[in-house]
Amino acid sequence: MKDPCAHCEEMMQPYLDHTLSEEERIEAEHHLDGCDWCRRRYRFEESLRVYVRQVVTEPMPADLKAKLSSLRLEL
Ligand SMILES: [Zn+2]
Numbered sequence: 001m002k003d004p005c006a007h008c009e010e011m012m013q014p015y016l017d018h019t020l021s022e023e024e025r026i027e028a029e030h031h032l033d034g035c036d037w038c039r040r041r042y043r044f045e046e047s048l049r050v051y052v053r054q055v056v057t058e059p060m061p062a063d064l065k066a067k068l069s070s071l072r073l074e075l
Pocket of ligand 1: 004031
């Protein structure tokens with residue numbers, strides 16, 4: 001049987017890109033509801049994307065930098 005967390009991780013990039021099918025999105029969200037580990041991973045990845053976007057346009061704000069390092073510590 002496939003590890004649900006591994007499956008959830010596979011869906012992370014397309015989830016954040018909003019390219020999942022409705023069915024897959026619900027599946028991912030359902031898993032995230034009950035899995036703290038994956039929820040953190042998704043949140044971290046999302047923060048990373050925000051950071052990457054901001055780096056392109058402006059210097060990284062100090063609060064975001066602090067947020068990112070605290071997320072990294074949680075993982
Ligand atoms: Zn999980």
